[in-house]
Amino acid sequence: MTPRIPFLLGRLEQAYRVHRFWEAADPASFLSNVGQGVRVVVTNGVVGCPSDVMRALPDLGLVAVGGVGLDAVDLTQARERGIQVTTTPDVLTDDVADQALALLLAVSRQLLRGDRYVREGGWERAEELPLTSRVSGKRAGIVGLGRIGKAIAKRLVAMNMRVAYTGRHQQNDQPYRFIPDVLELAHHADVLIVSSAGGNGTRHLVGAQVLQALGPSGILINVARGSVVDESALVGALQGGRLGGAGLDVFADEPHVPVALRALDNVVLAPHAGTRTVEARREMAELVLANIEAFLAGKVLVSPISP
Secondary structure: OOOOOOOOHHHHHHHOOOOOHHHOOOHHHHHHHHOOOOOEEEEEOOOOEOHHHHHOOOOOOEEEEEOOOOOOEOHHHHHHHOOEEEOOOOOOHHHHHHHHHHHHHHHHOOHHHHHHHHHOOOOOOOOOOOOOOOOOOOEEEEEOOOHHHHHHHHHHHHOOOEEEEEOOOOOOOOOOEEOOOHHHHHHHOOEEEEOOOOOHHHOOOEOHHHHHHHOOOOEEEEOOOHHHEOHHHHHHHHHOOOOOEEEEOOOOEOOEOOHHHHOOOOEEEOOOOOOOOHHHHHHHHHHHHHHHHHHHOOOOOOOEEOO
């Protein structure tokens, strides 16, 4: 159980016996002492439920994820043992899409640099401030057109951007251009927005070649998982002027962000904050609770996935 979902812990402790695994000084000993009898793990998409934790819980029947990321959950073991897994889709879609748009605007219009310019007196001293870049009318490429990708696309269309996407397959019910290869999409796009799933299948999907194709005036936005982007290649492209800018909500080794990224003016950094709204976290908590209640009552789960 992780405490990172506000509004949830108190409700859980009112209704159930909660073991605070995240506070354990010796996790292995903790699991050995309390593991038997634990039927539910509540976690988030970043922490997940690793193989060793799952193996230490012989009575586990449900992993309830507050979020949509599953790359940190051992789905193979879950399938083999009949452990059910739930996520909280839809309740966070709009907030993550909003975050992607906010990062795009912040990078292209250099909002943080302008903020510092005003706060530090540069405007009063009539110091030169570089011109920024228009967003409207630009070509956007979306990597992963799931729920969040579709919500991002709608926002971009409203800003008069031309949208294309790539993914595992073409979605014929969508009006956007499908480009099957991420490298080709990067060549096509002025802005590349990553909203795909994490995991081994997408690890470093956006690497040096893709960043090179995006080009010195291109912008990368990542609201998916840090693993999807080759962070070292990203740093090199930004430092070498081969990429125009980046807006990042996720990183390879959270919460550790490379010093090189923090030093760049053309990068906007956020602390994995796509779902950090009061509304999203309340709705997330309610859905986690509803799944737990359904599981313990032997009812159909509200938002199961097929592990």
